Amino acid sequence: MxxxxxxxxxxxxxxxxxxxxxxxxxxxxxxxxxxxxFSRQGKTSGISQEQKEKLREILESKKPSDFGFNESKWSAMNVRNLIQEQFQVDYQESSVKKLIHKMNMTFGAINDSSKATPAR
CATH class of the missing domain: 1.20.5 (Single alpha-helices involved in coiled-coils or other helix-helix interfaces)
Structure with missing residues (x-):
C-alpha cells in the first residue's frame, strides 16, 4: 500500500x-x-558589463606577470584567477572560455596583441 x-x-x-x-x-x-x-535558477550572473570592459582592457594591454602569475600568456586558468582577484566572482575554466568567446575575443588574439613592454 x-x-x-x-x-x-x-x-x-x-x-x-x-x-x-x-x-x-x-x-x-x-x-x-x-x-x-528554469535552467539558470540559483546561479550568479557573473561579472557586469563594466567589469567586462575592464577585463578586456586588462587582457589587451597587460601580461599575466603584471598580476603575479608565473606565465607569459593568458590562459583560462589565470583569467579565472584574475576575475576572482579583481571582481570577487568565481568562474569555472569552461565558463571563462565562454565568457571570452561572448566578448568576441580569443586567447590567441589576446596573447598575440602587443603588450606594454617594461622600460629598459
Missing part, C-alpha cells in the same frame, strides 16, 4: 510543479520549454 501512496504523492508533487511552471510562464510572458526557463 505504501508504494501506491508514494506514487500518488509524487504524482501530486509533479502536477503542482508543472502548474507552477505554467503559471510562471503565463505571468512572465516566458516563451520556450519549462526546462529552458
Amino acid at each position: 505504501s508504494g501506491k501512496r508514494e506514487r500518488l504523492e509524487l504524482s501530486k508533487l509533479f502536477n503542482k510543479s508543472t502548474m507552477l511552471q505554467s503559471q510562471y510562464q503565463h505571468q512572465s510572458g516566458a516563451i520556450g520549454s519549462p526546462s529552458s526557463q
Whole structure:
C-alpha cells in the first residue's frame, strides 16, 4: 500500500510543479520549454558589463606577470584567477572560455596583441 501512496504523492508533487511552471510562464510572458526557463535558477550572473570592459582592457594591454602569475600568456586558468582577484566572482575554466568567446575575443588574439613592454 505504501508504494501506491508514494506514487500518488509524487504524482501530486509533479502536477503542482508543472502548474507552477505554467503559471510562471503565463505571468512572465516566458516563451520556450519549462526546462529552458528554469535552467539558470540559483546561479550568479557573473561579472557586469563594466567589469567586462575592464577585463578586456586588462587582457589587451597587460601580461599575466603584471598580476603575479608565473606565465607569459593568458590562459583560462589565470583569467579565472584574475576575475576572482579583481571582481570577487568565481568562474569555472569552461565558463571563462565562454565568457571570452561572448566578448568576441580569443586567447590567441589576446596573447598575440602587443603588450606594454617594461622600460629598459
